[in-house]
Amino acid sequence: MQIKLSQKERMLLEDGKKQEELCVKKYQGYANQVQDVQLKNLLMEIAQEEQHHHDMIDQMLQGMEPNMSHSGMTATPQNDNTFQETSGNTNDQLLLEDLLATEKYVSGFYDTTVFEAANPKVRQAIQHIQKDEQGHGEKLFNYMNSHGMYDVK
Known part of the structure; x- marks a missing residue:
């Protein structure tokens, strides 16, 4: 089924597509920098979900109804042993704080x-994406909280 976009929808979707491209790059890049394998896997999983969001937005920009089902693939982290010289926990925390701030913005x-x-x-697809983004923030928060990086008082 073809969908027709207003000028405003097109502009917002173009911005969203750029945001998703940035999210994919951040999650993939940060996954290669973190110390913890569990965290690396989490970031690669979210990177795949962000790529799915990008693809959904691209489909809408092409006038197609977006495919909202995830592929169900699990992330395979790239093996990159070039870690930062700083403390893994401190570096991981900084990267996670940036990702959480990004999720809040997005x-x-x-x-x-x-x-x-x-x-x-379009509204339904964006609501779907937004719910996923909130889920990403929750996963990041839960990891940070359980590893002493985000203290809830």
Whole structure:
């Protein structure tokens, strides 16, 4: 089924596509820098989900209804032993803080986009993406909290 985008929807989706490209690059790059294998796997998993979001947005920009189902593939981390010389926990925490801030920003961006979407299919797809982004933030928070990097008082 073809979808027709308004000029505003197209502009917002183009911005979202750029945000997703940045998220994919960040998650993949940071996965190659972290010390903990569990964290590396988590970041690669989220990178794949961000790539799926990018693909969904690209489909909408091409006038197609987006495929909202995930491929179900699990991430395979790249073996990169060139770690930072700083403490792994400190470096990992800094990277996670940046990723959590990114997720907060992206989720807020999608919140605005939901309200600006006139096409119900676009709105539904953006709500789906936003829910995933909030889930990414939750996964990052849970990892940070369980590893003493985010203290809830």
